[in-house]
Amino acid sequence: DQQVKQNSPSLSVQEGRISILNCDYTNSMFDYFLWYKKYPAEGPTFLISISSIKDKNEDGRFTVFLNKSAKHLSLHIVPSQPGDSAVYFCAATPSGGNEKLTFGTGTRLTIIP
Amino acid sequence: DTEVTQTPKHLVMGMTNKKSLKCEQHMGHRAMYWYKQKAKKPPELMFVYSYEKLSINESVPSRFSPECPNSSLLNLHLHALQPEDSALYLCASSSWTGANTGELFFGEGSRLTVL
Numbered sequence: 001d002q003q004v005k006q007n008s009p010s011l012s013v014q015e016g017r018i019s020i021l022n023c024d025y026t027n028s029m030f031d032y033f034l035w036y037k038k039y040p041a042e043g044p045t046f047l048i049s050i051s052s053i054k055d056k057n058e059d060g061r062f063t064v065f066l067n068k069s070a071k072h073l074s075l076h077i078v079p080s081q082p083g084d085s086a087v088y089f090c091a092a093t094p095s096g097g098n099e100k101l102t103f104g105t106g107t108r109l110t111i112i113p
Numbered sequence: 114d115t116e117v118t119q120t121p122k123h124l125v126m127g128m129t130n131k132k133s134l135k136c137e138q139h140m141g142h143r144a145m146y147w148y149k150q151k152a153k154k155p156p157e158l159m160f161v162y163s164y165e166k167l168s169i170n171e172s173v174p175s176r177f178s179p180e181c182p183n184s185s186l187l188n189l190h191l192h193a194l195q196p197e198d199s200a201l202y203l204c205a206s207s208s209w210t211g212a213n214t215g216e217l218f219f220g221e222g223s224r225l226t227v228l
Contacts (some may be wrong), residue, residue: 004155034216043117043203043219044156089155100169101217103155 003027004092004104012110019077021107023090026071030092034101035064035075038087047088048075077109085111119204119220127228128194134223136187136204145187146217147179148203156203162187194227201225 005024013019023033031052036044050057050064050073057064063076077084090104117138126132136145144163148156161169162181170179176198178190187204201224205217 009153036219041221043205043221044217045219046216049216100158100161103157105153105155 001026002105003030004090004102006088006090006104006107008107009105010108010110012112013080015082015111015113016079019075019080019084019109019111021075021077021088021090021109023073023075023104024071025073025092027092027094027102028071029094030102032093033064033066033073034091034093035062036089036091036103038089038106044089080109080111082111082113085109117204117206117218117220119202119223121223122221123224123226125226125228126191126194128196130194131190131192133191134189134202134204134225136189136220137185138206138218139185140206140208140218141184142206142208142218143184144207145181146205146207147187147189148205148219150201150203150222160189191225194225196227199226 003026034049035047037047038044048059048062048064050066052068055066061077066073087106087108089106091101093101120135124132146161147159149159150156158171159173160179165181165184176193180188201222203222204220207217
């Protein structure tokens with residue numbers, strides 16, 4: 001049972017345009033959400049997070065939006081750059097600690113120069 | 114130093130072998146994790162140590178045996194593995210203090226192949 005789903009296994013975006021990566025979750029106990037980025041042969045690296053008390057968090061080119069009623073979050077990257085090409089994982093955890101982080105299946109983002 | 118170092122990067126072992134994966138961090142983090150990732154699948158949590166004590170075991174078979182000798186080191190001892198255990202094993206650490214700090218720092222992983 002996949003509690004965190006990323007329904008697009010891959011996405012291609014032109015350099016300079018906006019990349020939108022989507023994530024859906026089913027467990028209503030989740031209230032803290034994170035995005036990780038993974039290059040080949042490297043471990044995932046933390047990108048940005050959002051608590052359920054917010055609906056938006058912004059860090060430079062990266063913005064995460066959370067719609068709790070729809071159990072949906074999205075990551076916006078603007079403008080997209082070639083170095084953004086990687087696999088992006090959405091992750092979620094219930095309140096009380098980030099021990100039990102549940103990852104989504106990942107979306108491979110390719111930025112076309 | 115914001116690195117989590119894992120050794121070896123690659124390991125090939127037979128089903129009767131005993132081997133160990135090692136993980137080290139010097140960020141003063143008190144929580145360390147083992148994740149397993151199969152191809153085209155998300156990382157799956159195996160074990161969590163907080164303050165050098167095993168706090169979570171996600172029903173992992175006993176052929177995987179974790180060990181946390183001190184706050185900087187985390188080992189995963191492997192014995193009598195099966196070919197389906199072949200995967201990327203990721204170590205991570207965090208400064209978890211019981212509240213959502215969010216960020217796990219991952220190592221590059223140890224790619225294990227069981228013949």
